[in-house]
Amino acid sequence: VVFGAVPLAKVVAQPYIATSQNFFCAGQSDPVSLYCNVLAFDPTTNVADWTFEWSPAADVSDPNAQSVLVTPMSTSTFSAVMTSPSGEVFEDDITITVYPDFEVDAGPDLFLCSTLGASLVASVDIVNSITWEWQPAVGLSNAMVSNPQLTEELSQVYTVTATIDGLGATGCFATDVVEVASVFPDMELGDDVVACAGELVTIDPELPAN
Numbered sequence: 001v002v003f004g005a006v007p008l009a010k011v012v013a014q015p016y017i018a019t020s021q022n023f024f025c026a027g028q029s030d031p032v033s034l035y036c037n038v039l040a041f042d043p044t045t046n047v048a049d050w051t052f053e054w055s056p057a058a059d060v061s062d063p064n065a066q067s068v069l070v071t072p073m074s075t076s077t078f079s080a081v082m083t084s085p086s087g088e089v090f091e092d093d094i095t096i097t098v099y100p101d102f103e104v105d106a107g108p109d110l111f112l113c114s115t116l117g118a119s120l121v122a123s124v125d126i127v128n129s130i131t132w133e134w135q136p137a138v139g140l141s142n143a144m145v146s147n148p149q150l151t152e153e154l155s156q157v158y159t160v161t162a163t164i165d166g167l168g169a170t171g172c173f174a175t176d177v178v179e180v181a182s183v184f185p186d187m188e189l190g191d192d193v194v195a196c197a198g199e200l201v202t203i204d205p206e207l208p209a210n
Contacts, residue, residue, distance in 0.1 A: 025172035027101030
């Protein structure tokens with residue numbers, strides 16, 4: 001009896017649609033790139049000898065190209081029929097999720113006698129789940145919520161960024177800014193004064209005239 005290694009079967013990947021990303025941010029993204037990866041099936045093949053047919057044809061940049069660009073208006077599924085030089089036919093499809101264009105509102109500017117204990121309140125005009133981030137985080141109880149509380153007496157311009165959840169490192173986002181100002185900062189009246197009776201003494205809190 002002769003024992004020998006059993007040769008492993010060659011695993012061949014079927015041609016498939018690859019993409020630069022599987023989501024699209026309406027109103028703010030570059031087009032999504034889709035392409036037929038036929039080299040995964042045969043690294044030695046001449047791609048120019050293949051034919052490609054995309055659908056819906058009206059929604060891609062070139063329905064007969066290997067690579068196409070799409071800017072879908074709503075969540076859409078794109079399919080491609082790939083025919084090899086030997087006549088083998090392969091088909092694949094991919095769904096691109098479209099997230100809506102939206103705006104974030106950081107609220108009105110705040111000019112307060114004291115900012116300590118006041119709150120910032122941001123909102124969006126969509127129902128999608130949102131990740132929040134305020135910058136800078138200085139003076140905020142939590143920079144990752146929509147309504148952080150101010151924990152210091154300060155004057156600061158804040159930028160809030162709202163990002164739609166579920167998109168990974170890159171996302172669909174919107175920003176807005178809000179100015180916060182403490183109208184009465186700490187006053188300094190200077191050193192104590194010893195004056196003669198009848199002498200005019202000026203005390204200046206160094207606050208704005210209004």
